Amino acid sequence: MSDDELIVVETAERIFRDLADPQTVIATKDERWKAPLLQALADNGLLLSWVDETHGGAGVSLEEGFGVLRAAGRAALAVPLAETMLAGWLLARAGIAAPQGTMTLAPSGPRGPCRIAADGSISGTAQRVPFARDAQLIVVAASKAEGEGVTIALVERSACSIGQGSSLAGDPSDDVVFDRVQPVAAADAPGDFDMRQLALMGSAVRCQQIAGALETLLEISVRYAGERVAFEKKIAKYQAVQHNLARLAGEVAAAVSAANSAAQTIATLPLGSDEALLEIASAKIRCGEAAETATGIAHQVHGAIGYTDEHVLHRYSLRALSWRDDFGSESHWAAELGRFVTEHGADELWPLVASR
Incomplete structure (x- = not known):
């Protein structure tokens, strides 16, 4: 990495060290530490690292973003940083401006159970979606009901039904039910995207x-x-x-x-x-x-x-x-x-x- 790229990773490491120290998190016994951490990540542009500045992001390189994620792993970070970064990257593929705030994406597996109808509504159930209950918005990769292709949609979490579950580590891993949900924004992914x-x-x-x-x-x-x-x-x-x-x-x-x-x-x-x-x-x-x-x-x-x-x-x-x-x-x-x-x-x- 160049010196400028290292600055991004070092900034992330400093935030994790100051606001997400694992021993401090364990001693806290609740989740009040999350809000200051997420605010600091947002203020420094790290939540939308992979989103171009023209779409509301920080516009860092893929290499820088992966460096931030490695640092997040070293801190055992238990907030939706990786999910928001991925969601922003996915929105950018469809040319949709990324909103501020936390996001997650569905599906979180290799298959897409969600479909988008001709009227633009989304239906289906996405299982084991990380941090679904905590995210403000969910980015959905939905198959087109009438044929080939993928539509990328931005959906309000409040419009979905959330079946709460937990990962092995105790982090939110929820089932999300989309019942003819109308997205906030939607656009087709590039033709070669699957x-x-x-x-x-x-x-x-x-x-x-x-x-x-x-x-x-x-x-x-x-x-x-x-x-x-x-x-x-x-x-x-x-x-x-x-x-x-x-x-x-x-x-x-x-x-x-x-x-x-x-x-x-x-x-x-x-x-x-x-x-x-x-x-x-x-x-x-x-x-x-x-x-x-x-x-x-x-x-x-x-x-x-x-x-x-x-x-x-x-x-x-x-x-x-x-x-x-x-x-x-x-x-x-x-x-x-x-x-x-x-x-x-x-x-x-x-x-x-x-x-x-």
Whole structure:
């Protein structure tokens, strides 16, 4: 990143450090910390990072935005920053000006259950929509009832029915019912845009968040192992613990590398390309696998203390595990890659892999 790009990430890190410190959040025991944090993010243009200034956003680069998301993962951020950024990016694809305030988007998976009728109304149910109850607006990627194509619509959350649910980390993950809801604004997405491209973009976002959370998980675990004394010596001196920490570091490095690869692909290649599918699907699979292995090791190192509500470890481990399933799990993307290989054959696959 350039110096200007680093300033954006450093600004985000300072806001997270001052207003979303995980230990302070745990001690607060309620959600009054969220309003000042969201206001600071809005005031600094971070909520609409990927929206051009002509559409009301900050107009930062994709690389800068992914850097902000990695920092959010390192802070185990539990507000709809990533969702608002994604929603703004999706609105921009259809040329719709992004409003101020928090947003989320539906669907949050690889398939689009919502449809838009000829009269412009939207119907359907989107499951497990992150922070739906907290968002002021919902951006919907809806299939056209009469044929091919996708319509991007901006809908008021109050016009929908919200079935409240929770993610593994306890964050809002709600079912949203659209019953002939009339959008505030709607426009057709570009002709080549489809639901898979939305799922790929969302997967790249979750990869950054997972990688960031695992980076902090490693830092916490190494520090704890260097402080915790058992049988008159620090547990970091035991070979078994050293071996586990080395495995943890390897998983974190793999997740960071995969997340960076996905981000670079989005910044340089069309989302609808074969290369994008290969890179981003592979990254989501690898980050998901790293989350499973790394969180298990981190909790082993910490022992029982890591499971308590008072310790910060669970804020990172549970969110990393929860983000695995958003926008397609490892199983989904493995099946997509298998289908891709079957359709294209080995003769086309190897040159594609070798060129990356």
